[in-house]
Amino acid sequence: QGKAYVEDGRQWTASDIGLTHRTCAWMSNGFMSVNTDAGAGRAFLRSLYRQYADWGVDFVKLDCIFGTDYSPKEIMAVSETLKELERPVILSISPGTEVTPALAENITQHVDMYRITGDDWDSWKDVRPHFDVARSFADANKITGLRGRSWPDLDMLPFGRLTDAGVNQGPHRSTNLTFDEQLTQMVLWSMAKSPLMYGGDLRHLNDDTFDLITHPTLLKINHHTKNNMEFGYIHSERTSERNEHSGRSDLTNNGGTVLGLATCNDKNTGGWHSSSKDHICRGFGIQNDNASFCMSKAKLLPTSDGVTMSGVEDQAKFHLVGIDTNDGCLDASVSPMFSTCEQHSKQVPEEHTLVT
Incomplete structure (x- = not known):
């Protein structure tokens, strides 16, 4: 109400609730933490966020409170x-x-988004570390989806027209990432179910960038998939600045069975066969005879280190570990979308699915 906050018979000011020993690591002269042990500190936060809500704010980015500034x-x-407000406000924290x-x-x-990397700019050396971070959070079961309460945030997508770090003017240049690098980043962000925040200038959005950030399949992956994790059959690691080591992991402990996905239009794809255990057919009511994707059970190739993957690609384009369970199945149809099976009129597991 425009009055000083009074507690325990005294008036409190900003200097009383600011923690001068807890300043922001990257802007120590501009930001500091609030003393939430004091009633005055909590009153300040209530006043601030109620003002945001009255203004119609939907999203709050709270910096200098996580990571190296953890508070x-x-x-x-x-x-x-924020829970006390009459309208929802998204809470995003960093660094x-x-x-x-x-x-x-x-x-x-307690939050909706939390940053798990440093700032991501338009260079491959900035993008590359995100693969390891995304894998770590997937392995820890920390990649959740829509209404999963919170999302690990890999930072904005540095596509389109940008400025430079630390420059307050612009945008004045195009992203330094190649289109293939942008596509790779968009796929990783989608698989990791990171918030997809566009970091370029929307006023200068070209068709290629628009098509990429609105790609329907990637958006479905980002929204609807579950248990997304790195598959260790093919691995890569950097052993020096110039050398990268690739190889295949030994899956013999899995019984020697791998499920493969391949495009039916690839003339080099081979090794197809069927069995009484694995059923493949198109979904009910689909009239198109030219299905765009096929499934196969492929034999494991001998494991080796530092070899090319061309032999694997000819057998099947993607490899999944086979499991001995009847709890899950993959729907086979012309749509390149796969999910857990649900009983409904257009999906009959005995006839229209592959059970592993």
């Missing part, structure tokens, strides 16, 4: 304040430097 008390206080799944464990139920 769990302040995160909890802001989260509780993501030095964030681990263990650190995220304590806050995932």
